[in-house]
Each structure stands twice: as C-alpha cells, then as structure tokens.
Amino acid sequence: MNYLPNILFAIALVIGIGYFVRNVQKLIRNIKLGKDVDVSDNKSQRLKNMINIALGQSKMVRRPIAGFLHVIVYVGFVIINIEVLEIIIDGLFGTHRIFSGIGNLYGVLIGSFEILAVLVLISVVVFWARRNIIKIKRFWNSEMTSWPKNDANYILYFEMVLMSLFLIMNATDTSFQTMDSGNIISQYIAPWFSGLSENSLHLLERTAWWIHILGILVFLNYLYFSKHLHILLAFPNTYYASTKPKGQLDNLESVTKEVMLMMDPNADPFAAPQETDTDEEVPEKFGASDVTDLNWTQLLSAYTCTECGRCTSSCPANLTGKKLSPRKIMMDTRDRLEEVGKNIDANKGEFNNDGKQLLGDYITKEELWACTTCNACVEECPVSISPLSIIMDMRRYLVMEESAAPTELNNMMTNIENNGAPWPYNQMDRLNWKDE
Amino acid sequence: MNLKVPTMAECIAEGRQPEILFWVGSAGSYDDRAKKITKAFVKLLNTANIDFAVLGTEESCTGDAAKRAGNEFLFQMQAVTNIEILNAYEVKKIVTACPHSFNTLKNEYPSLGGNYEVFHHTQYLHQLIKDGRLKITTNPFKDKRITFHDPCYLGRANEVYEAPRELLKELGVELVEMKRNKRTALCCGAGGAQMFKEPERGDKDVNVLRTEDALQTNAEVIATGCPYCNTMMTDGVKFKEKETDVKVLDVAELLAADNQDL
Ligand code: SF4
Ligand code: SF4
Numbered sequence: 230m231n232y233l234p235n236i237l238f239a240i241a242l243v244i245g246i247g248y249f250v251r252n253v254q255k256l257i258r259n260i261k262l263g264k265d266v267d268v269s270d271n272k273s274q275r276l277k278n279m280i281n282i283a284l285g286q287s288k289m290v291r292r293p294i295a296g297f298l299h300v301i302v303y304v305g306f307v308i309i310n311i312e313v314l315e316i317i318i319d320g321l322f323g324t325h326r327i328f329s330g331i332g333n334l335y336g337v338l339i340g341s342f343e344i345l346a347v348l349v350l351i352s353v354v355v356f357w358a359r360r361n362i363i364k365i366k367r368f369w370n371s372e373m374t375s376w377p378k379n380d381a382n383y384i385l386y387f388e389m390v391l392m393s394l395f396l397i398m399n400a401t402d403t404s405f406q407t408m409d410s411g412n413i414i415s416q417y418i419a420p421w422f423s424g425l426s427e428n429s430l431h432l433l434e435r436t437a438w439w440i441h442i443l444g445i446l447v448f449l450n451y452l453y454f455s456k457h458l459h460i461l462l463a464f465p466n467t468y469y470a471s472t473k474p475k476g477q478l479d480n481l482e483s484v485t486k487e488v489m490l491m492m493d494p495n496a497d498p499f500a501a502p503q504e505t506d507t508d509e510e511v512p513e514k515f516g517a518s519d520v521t522d523l524n525w526t527q528l529l530s531a532y533t534c535t536e537c538g539r540c541t542s543s544c545p546a547n548l549t550g551k552k553l554s555p556r557k558i559m560m561d562t563r564d565r566l567e568e569v570g571k572n573i574d575a576n577k578g579e580f581n582n583d584g585k586q587l588l589g590d591y592i593t594k595e596e597l598w599a600c601t602t603c604n605a606c607v608e609e610c611p612v613s614i615s616p617l618s619i620i621m622d623m624r625r626y627l628v629m630e631e632s633a634a635p636t637e638l639n640n641m642m643t644n645i646e647n648n649g650a651p652w653p654y655n656q657m658d659r660l661n662w663k664d665e
Numbered sequence: 666m667n668l669k670v671p672t673m674a675e676c677i678a679e680g681r682q683p684e685i686l687f688w689v690g691s692a693g694s695y696d697d698r699a700k701k702i703t704k705a706f707v708k709l710l711n712t713a714n715i716d717f718a719v720l721g722t723e724e725s726c727t728g729d730a731a732k733r734a735g736n737e738f739l740f741q742m743q744a745v746t747n748i749e750i751l752n753a754y755e756v757k758k759i760v761t762a763c764p765h766s767f768n769t770l771k772n773e774y775p776s777l778g779g780n781y782e783v784f785h786h787t788q789y790l791h792q793l794i795k796d797g798r799l800k801i802t803t804n805p806f807k808d809k810r811i812t813f814h815d816p817c818y819l820g821r822a823n824e825v826y827e828a829p830r831e832l833l834k835e836l837g838v839e840l841v842e843m844k845r846n847k848r849t850a851l852c853c854g855a856g857g858a859q860m861f862k863e864p865e866r867g868d869k870d871v872n873v874l875r876t877e878d879a880l881q882t883n884a885e886v887i888a889t890g891c892p893y894c895n896t897m898m899t900d901g902v903k904f905k906e907k908e909t910d911v912k913v914l915d916v917a918e919l920l921a922a923d924n925q926d927l
Contacts, residue, residue, distance in 0.1 A: 476822025477772035480744075481737045485777065488741040516735065545852040545875075550868030599865040602733050602857030603817040608848055624735030638734045641861035645739060649725030650691035651861055659689075660721040662700040663670040663707075 238320035238442075245446030252453035256532060259570040263525030271472040278613065279468040288611040292539070295359075298352040302388070305349035306460070309342050309395065316442050326405065336410030343399065343414040346392045353388045360385075367538030370547075372557035377456070377536055384457050387448050391441060398437035401430050462533035463612045469526045470613035475604045478621060483513045516625025519586040520566045523622060530614040531562035540606035540616055546599040553599035555606035555616035561591035562619060588623055597623050598635060668707050672721040673754045683718040685789075686751070688761035688770065691726045692892035698899065699892035705921035706762050706786050712921075713799040717760075723750050729765040732773070734858035741777065744769075748779035762786040762917060764818035764891045765856075771823070785819055787829040787890050787916050794835055806919050807837040812884040813916075814843070814875065814898060815850035816891035829890050829916045836919060838886075843878040851875045853889075853897035860893050876901025880911065887913045 268275075281287045286303060290296030315328045329335045360368045360381060368381070399405055400418035412419070422430060452458050471477075517523050520531075540555040541547050547554050565587045573580050588594075600620045607615045627633045634642070641651045649656045676683050687710065692699040710717050728743030751759075759781045761767050771783035784792075793799035811833060819825045826847045833840050845851045854864070854871025864870055876898055879887045887898050892915075899913045 474768075474772055474823050476768040476818050478732060480741065480773060480776050484737045484741050488738065488745055491742075492745055515737065543849065543851075545854060545871045546865070546867070548851070549864075549871050549874055551865045552867075553865070595865055598862070599867075600857050601817070601852045601854055601859050601871065603852035604821040605817075605849075605852065608821050621733070621735070624733075625737055626735075628735035629738060634734055634736070635862050637862040638858055641858065642731050642734065642736055642739055645726045645728065645731050645743065649743075650695055651726060651730050652691070652695055654695045656725070657722050659694045659724060660670070660672070660719065662689075662694060662703055663668055665700065 232323070235321060235323050241443060241446060242317065242320070245443075245449060249449050249452075252450065255570060255574075256453060256458075258573075259566055260525050260528045260532065262521050262566070262569065263523050263528040264521075266524035266526055268469050268526065274472045275468045278470065278472070279464055282611070282613055283463040283467040286611075288609075288613075291609075291611075298355055301345075301348050301352045302356075305345040305352075305392075306388075308345055309349075309392075311338070312342055312395070313442070313445060316438070320442065326402075329405075329408065333410065336408070339399070339405075339411030340413040343396065343411070346395050347414055350389060350392045353385050353392070357382065357385045357389075367542040370538060370541055370554055370556070372541075372554055372560055373536075373538075377560070380455050380457075381536070383451070384455065387444065387451070391444050391448070394437045394441040394444065398434060398441055401434040401437060403427070403430060403434075456534065456536040459533050459535040459612060462529065463535075466526075466529055466533040467613045469529065471615065471618075475607055481515065481625070483515065514626070515629035516627070517619070517622035518588040518626045518630070520562060520569055521580075522626070523562070523619060527615075527619055527622075528562070528566055531559050531566055533612050534559040534563065534614055535612060536560065537611065539609040539611060540614075543605040543609045545601055545603055545605065551596075551599040552593065553596040555620075558592060558596070558616040558619050559614060562587065565591050588626065592623065594627065594633065597627065600624075668704060669711050670707055671718045673718045673723065673756075674721070676718045677754065682755065684716040685758040685760055686754075686756045687717050687719050688727075688759050688763075688766050689719055689724060690761060690763035690766045690892070693762055694724070696892060696896070698895060702762055702892060702895065702915040702917055705915065706790075706917040708921045709790060709793075709799060709917060713793050715793070715798070720750065720754075727766045727769040729769045730858045730861060732769070733856070734861075740773075744774055744777050744779070748774060748777055751779055751781065756781060758782045758784070760784045760786055760789040762890070762892070762915070764816040764822070765893070768818040768822050785823075785825055785828065785890065787819075787832055788825060790917065790920060791828045791831050791835075794832070801835050801920070804836050804919075805922055806886065809838050809886060810841055810882070810884045811838040811886045811888050811919075812841050812843055812879050812882040813846075814853065814879060814887055814889040814894055815847055816889060816894045817850070817852050817856050819890055820847060820850055829888070832916050832920060833888060838919075841882045841884055843882055845878055851878060853891075853894040853901075855893035855897045860896075870901075870904075872897035872901040873904055876905055880905060880907060885911060886919070887911060888916050888919060889913065890916050 286296070286300050289299050315326065318327050319325060359365050396415055396418055399412060399415035401422055406412055406416065406419050422433065425433065452461065514522060520528060534556070536556060538556050544553065544555050569580060572583055597620055600617065602617060604617060607617055644651050644653050648654055671683070673686065689703055693703040725747055726743055727747065728740035731743065732740035759770055761770065761783070764785060767783055767785045770779070770781060790799065794801065813829055813833060815826060830840060851874065852871060853875050879898065887902070889895055889898060895913055895915060902908050902911050902913060
C-alpha cells in the first residue's frame, strides 16, 4: 500500500492546524493587552444572549434579506463541516467515505449537505451582487478602503469555490454515485463528466477532494487576518457584552476614589501619601488614548467586528455627513491593536514606543465629538459591539487628561460647576418657574 | 394657573414624607420652553392630587451632560452632591420629565450610593391613569394625527417605548409612526452634550433629518417626552418653515390640555 497521500495529508493537517493555533495564541495575547474588567456577573443572562444573538442569529434577521441569506450560509457552514470530519479520517487512514457504513442515514446526511451547498452557493452569489453590483451604500462608505472590500469578496470567493468543489467531488465519485443515495444534487452534475474515462474521473475526484480540504485549511488560517474572524469570536463577544441598560455608562472607579476623598470632611488634604506601598504607583490614566487603555472586551469586539456597517448606516452623525462612523472606530481599534501586537513581536515581547496612538493617528477628535451617544450603533450591531464605549473612553481622555473639550462644552461644564446647571443661571432661581 | 409646588424642605418642616419626588432637571427649571412642560406635568400632578415635592433650590444638575462630554469628575461631584441631599430626605421614588435625568438617576447613581425607584413622567402618568387616579376628560387632541418621537435615553437606552404611546392612545389620537421608530428611532441630535455645542462639520443637521422623518407622516403634532428633543424638533420644524402647520409638544402637555390654557 502507498502511504504517501496519508503522510502528505497528515503534514498538511499539522501545518494548517499548527499555524492556526499560533494565530489564536497571538489573538489572545493581543486581546489581553487590554485592561481587566469584571464580567463575572449575570452569567445566565450572558449565556442567553450568546445563545440568542450568536447561535440563534436573532439580530441578523432584523434586516430580513441579509439576515435570511446569512442564516443559510451560517447553517450550511456549520452542518457541512460535519463532512470535514469524514474527510480528515479518510485522509489520515486512507479510507474512502468511512461513514458510508452507517447505511441510509449517510445518504440523508450527504443529501442535506448537497442541498445546503447549493443554497449557500446561491446566497453567496447574492451577497456578492449586493456588494459589487447593487453597491449597497453601507459597503461603500469611506472606511471601506481596498482591503476591507477585497477581504469581503475573498471570503465570498472562498465559499463559492469550496461549495463547488464539494459538489464536484461528490459528482465525480463513481462509487458514491453508484450507491445512489444522498447524491440529490450531484447526480445532475455527474453527467457533465460522463465522457471521461474511469481514471481521469478518479483523478478529478481526488483533485477536488484535495483542493477542498486544503482550501478549508487555508481558509481557517485566513480568519485571523479577516473580518471573517467573527464566525468564532461572535460567541465570546456576545457573552461578554454588557448586560446593563444601554443608557448606563460605567462610573470610573478611579474617579470615585478621588471624589470621595475630596468630599470627605474628615480627610486631611495635606496628609502625606501613605508610605506602606513600596511599589511606585503610577497614577491611573483617565480614559483611553491608545488600545492598551481600553479594556479587553473592547479589544475582543474590535476583532469580532464583521464590518457589516449596520452601525454606521443608522448613526445620526454619519447619516448627516459627519466624519464619525462607528464601524471605522472598530476597524481603527483593530488595526492599531495589530500594529501594537506586531511591534511587540518584533521587539522580543516588549512594546517599543512607536510614537503613535489610537487617538489622533487613527481616530480624530472631530469624529469623537460628533457622537450623540444615541446608542443606535449598539442597538444595530448583530454581534453586540458597542463602538460608543470606545468613543466615550476617548472623550474621557480628551477632557480629563488633556482638557481638550470644545470651548462651548468647557463653558457648559464651568456653568455646572458654578451654578449647578449647564447654563449661566443662578442656583437660587431654580424654582422661579413655579410663579412665572 | 395656580400651581401647588411644595418643596422637600417644606414637607419635612411639616413633618411629612411626600409620596414621590419630582426631579425637575436643569432644562425643566430654566429653559423657557421646557418650563411649560414642567408646569403641564405639575398641573397633572395637582389634578390627580398627588402628594409630591421638588427639591427646588437644593436640586442641582444630574451631571449627565458633563459625563457624556467625558468629564467623569464633574459628573461624580454632581452625583455625590445630589445623592447626599436625596438620601438626607430619605427619597425612595423619583419621577422626572427628562429622559437624561431619568437614565442617570436610575442607572448611574446606584453605584455611587443613590438607590431610588425612578420613573419617566410618561410611565408615571400611565400608571396614574391605570390606577384611576388621573382621569382623561374631553381632549382637544382627540382624533388628531400625531406622531411620537422616541427620545434615545427613554427608548433605546432604557427600552421604554410603550408608556408614551399608551398615553397617546388614551387621548384617542390617531397615532402615526415614523419610518424609523422605537428601536430604530433616529436621534434628535441633542444627546451626548451635543445640545451645548455646534455640530461637527457635515452636510445636514441631525434635527433637520429627524424633522423630515416626522413631517413625512403628515402629523399635526410631533409629540415627544424630552425637553432637549422638544427644542431640537421645534428648531427643525422652524427650519423647514412648517411652524404654522406642525406643533411640537410633550406628552404631558397633550394630556394637560383638556381644561387649561395651553
Ligand atoms: S452612539 Fe454615537 S456612534 Fe453610535 S450611532 Fe449614535 S452618534 Fe453614532
Ligand atoms: S460594530 Fe457591529 S454593526 Fe458595526 S460594523 Fe462591526 S459588526 Fe457591524
């Protein structure tokens, strides 16, 4: 017996999975560059969110056409992957369709895979047309530069090729066709190849089989570089997303400590700082100017973003021509995080100051100040991302670390400080309305 | 119009604890348009004989605008000051006609030590009607075509979509929805401290876009439940030169219009 194909297969598998594991490790390392945040609350609600939103695609279907097509591709993707298990066993042990021994059920399984493959193929073609022919606006906003556009198309091409290969592989498999069970679709494709000799048919089947599985391994490793990463990260992201009312913004604990100290009548303002701490305490930075100031769930979100643009297409600022696009906030965060990650890799695990940061080099003040905190983006996001939380953390940095608020906002804040209202009215006049 | 507006200090001096505190908010206290909403709401409270009180000169800005502008310090200073007073008066229930105050008091004060049951005025009024404490008599808005603009901090932020609509139904109006409503409602453009600054560069103002949504419904009245939304929509209607055909009114004003001078 010739073991060469088995060995080649094993090598391809090890390389493919090994490289993927390395990417996942890098991904986790990068996400952990974010600050710690407590996500141990509301476990059952979190689980429910994950099941409904990620597994059940509940938010995808709010836009019915895209949602419906996406569900097909998603279900198809998950189910057809059962077939990959068979392919791997066959590849490693030199068997052929090892599961076919289970009898009728095998036919039912492969039959449904074939139907799904056709449905996925159709959906993917429609997706492609929506992007490239109908040119739906949200796929053409300014942050959709060449890479994001190409990325989206590459994914669609990948899926088209994989699905076609799956069908061709079945159609050219003479023993499978003679079984005549489960070849619901491929029986109509088989005649296209009827002129071929037994040998070339076998060669074609083997080629399709190999390209199919190698394609899957390549696709697996493409994920890390692509918005397609959402197929994995949508699950943790929907789990770790905030379970609080959308209007609730966290109260910065570092600020609370200082405020309580200032308001405490017993605190001695001239007291020397406690000396028990021998560690040099770096005062905590308020807000975020770079990705490492964000918390890790925000960084996870950046990698999860599908770049679908649902957020941007409902953002009042973006709809009225402002520079702000919530999708761009997420894409910038991911790009900067990747840059920081590569910097760390290049410098033996230490970040080497590159004189850049998320604020200014990626996201401008003009974008940040255009946000109305309306939560439309958060409501729309099919994978529970809050671009708003990043915008808010960066505003906090601008105001508390750099005193860089627009003048009118500074006036408003001075008024609150002096008069207890955002306008310059006297606090003592607060009840005058009653007698007017 | 003779309004009864007891303050917390007066109530305590008389040795009684009112049923609920009305949080007027900065806009409701000082802004000329918003003051009308405040008074309409008080009129309804008076009509229903509700034992309420206000903080009056002891009330201070909740700090919402400061927080959303990024000034967490100022927000927490305001919050702690307000919480001290509210707790000193042993306040348990609060109602407010401002969704921003509503959101802040309800969601952001608890972790700083302020735990209250907080209602938006539309929720509270709806409850009063359900309990039979407030009665709707003949109303000039009956059968009028009215659309409701969801304030972001009432709707998406806290998922209160039905209370204001239920009130409008009580009035027997013809409620027409804008194409973007409830969860998908478009912001009026005032939130996140935008109210206090010029908009960033763009090709349109948010309030104009939202007003266009509202005008498409051919409603005679744009109803809302937020003093800031009210200002933005009123400006939008003026910009569109439609102020003779379309009014912008708070739900409380619609309810209070049955027997008085609005
Ligand atoms: S919260 Fe800000 S970024 Fe999100 S949709 Fe509203 S204005 Fe746009
Ligand atoms: S943040 Fe959410 S809605 Fe916006 S592009 Fe990313 S996945 Fe889509």
